[in-house]
Amino acid sequence: MVSDSELKVVVVGLGYIGLPTAAVIARTGAKVLGLDVSAHVVETVNSGKVHIEEVDLDGLVSGVVARGYLRASTEIEPADVFVIAVPTPFADDHAPNIGYVLRAATTIATVLKAGDVVILESTSPVGTTEKVRDLLAQLRPDLKVPGRTGESADVAIAYCPERVLPGRILVELIDNDRVIGGITPRCARKALQFYRRFVRGACVTTTSRAAEMTKLTENAFRDVNIAFANELSRVADTMDVDVWEVIRLANRHPRVNILSPGPGVGGHCIAVDPWFLVHADPANTPLIRTAREVNDAKIDYVVDRAEAMVAANPGLRVACLGLAFKANIDDFRESPALKVATALAQRFGDRLCVVEPYTNALPAAFDGTGARLADIDTAIETCGIMIVLVDHDVFKSVPVDERGDKIVYDTRGIWPDQPRSIPREPMRLAG
Numbered sequence: 001m002v003s004d005s006e007l008k009v010v011v012v013g014l015g016y017i018g019l020p021t022a023a024v025i026a027r028t029g030a031k032v033l034g035l036d037v038s039a040h041v042v043e044t045v046n047s048g049k050v051h052i053e054e055v056d057l058d059g060l061v062s063g064v065v066a067r068g069y070l071r072a073s074t075e076i077e078p079a080d081v082f083v084i085a086v087p088t089p090f091a092d093d094h095a096p097n098i099g100y101v102l103r104a105a106t107t108i109a110t111v112l113k114a115g116d117v118v119i120l121e122s123t124s125p126v127g128t129t130e131k132v133r134d135l136l137a138q139l140r141p142d143l144k145v146p147g148r149t150g151e152s153a154d155v156a157i158a159y160c161p162e163r164v165l166p167g168r169i170l171v172e173l174i175d176n177d178r179v180i181g182g183i184t185p186r187c188a189r190k191a192l193q194f195y196r197r198f199v200r201g202a203c204v205t206t207t208s209r210a211a212e213m214t215k216l217t218e219n220a221f222r223d224v225n226i227a228f229a230n231e232l233s234r235v236a237d238t239m240d241v242d243v244w245e246v247i248r249l250a251n252r253h254p255r256v257n258i259l260s261p262g263p264g265v266g267g268h269c270i271a272v273d274p275w276f277l278v279h280a281d282p283a284n285t286p287l288i289r290t291a292r293e294v295n296d297a298k299i300d301y302v303v304d305r306a307e308a309m310v311a312a313n314p315g316l317r318v319a320c321l322g323l324a325f326k327a328n329i330d331d332f333r334e335s336p337a338l339k340v341a342t343a344l345a346q347r348f349g350d351r352l353c354v355v356e357p358y359t360n361a362l363p364a365a366f367d368g369t370g371a372r373l374a375d376i377d378t379a380i381e382t383c384g385i386m387i388v389l390v391d392h393d394v395f396k397s398v399p400v401d402e403r404g405d406k407i408v409y410d411t412r413g414i415w416p417d418q419p420r421s422i423p424r425e426p427m428r429l430a431g
């Protein structure tokens, strides 16, 4: 492969994964073009700014743009390596939609040449990388694609899932191990050479199908384990036991490691990816499907209990703490906290304060409800009921003497010292 300073890379999709990936590759001295369908995103990046919030991303992007290593465009250009990082949403019946991936491949086909490497990073159903290969073969019959015949191919095609945690993306892009699945072993080796430029973690090669399933497996594993914690929290409510204490105690066993219950599972990965496995093999995935259902049902359960608590205390104002899908980020995608807070706003809007340090304005879903955005200090001063929906650090730091007299529903277990005289959980609901 060409040297760092001559390497040209196109990253298709400048979202939560594509932009940090493009910036990290640009930092190695490669010339990176970020491709996006949004003119706004392209303008923002070309002016050295970012359209998403991620720790340290703004400084990195402004630096690599200023030094000419990263540019953005709506038009593709020839390159040595193409990285596809576009969304793979699903439809109402949970059928995965790989339309954006195929559209990216169609665009790449217009400039593809012998020697190039095409890598898919988007979370995808098993077999998607082969579909990309088939599409490229159809669009570019002049190029020999891998895995179709015994002869060596002109281009390499591989699947390498991203595994980074929002809030730690720039660290994990470098430090996490990578699974690199080639259509052929040769494809995997070509992709491996590319990742070694910027990944410090181990890079392990396999087939594209195994790599695709590995990614889905990781997120399904986490979903199933969170579902266990969420189910436990409901049982503990029924038994009138503190679930956080039970989990702390159970986790002292050397082979038990229970995750944390919460108001449900959000984000664009764990709440979505397990469905790709269920959809592909419904007969053999009762556990994965049930975990999804348990985690989704937790949102309604929290809404019911919070509504009962608010209805039982008509004189008190209510603070909903947090809207993001998890702690210390500004991402509201598939957020259970957002769903709970908007459900409460529909019913009790004029009594509701929403505290979310990661936004300047309430999302449109709150329009006309009467709910207001407030800071944590105002919420403590004015609200008698506090519903903790996100474990942002700023909420964790509120000491007990500022909240000891409040009625609290702590869905994240951030205030273990909340006095039991005022129930940490609302009273058990009838029925």
Ligand code: SAJ
Residues within 6 Å of the ligand: 123, 162, 163, 164, 165, 166, 218, 219, 222, 226, 259, 260, 261, 262, 263, 264, 265, 266, 267, 268, 269, 270, 325, 326, 327
């Ligand atoms: N959650 C709980 N209890 C827990 C842990 C998480 O309720 O004990 C909730 C969170 O509050 C959040 C949701 O689950 O609503 C997901 O959060 P997360 O931190 O577990 O994961 P994500 O969605 O931010 O990122 C995941 C990661 N996957 C795994 O940990 C297996 C990340 O490494 C992946 O790169 C990412 O999905 C992705 O893009 O697929």
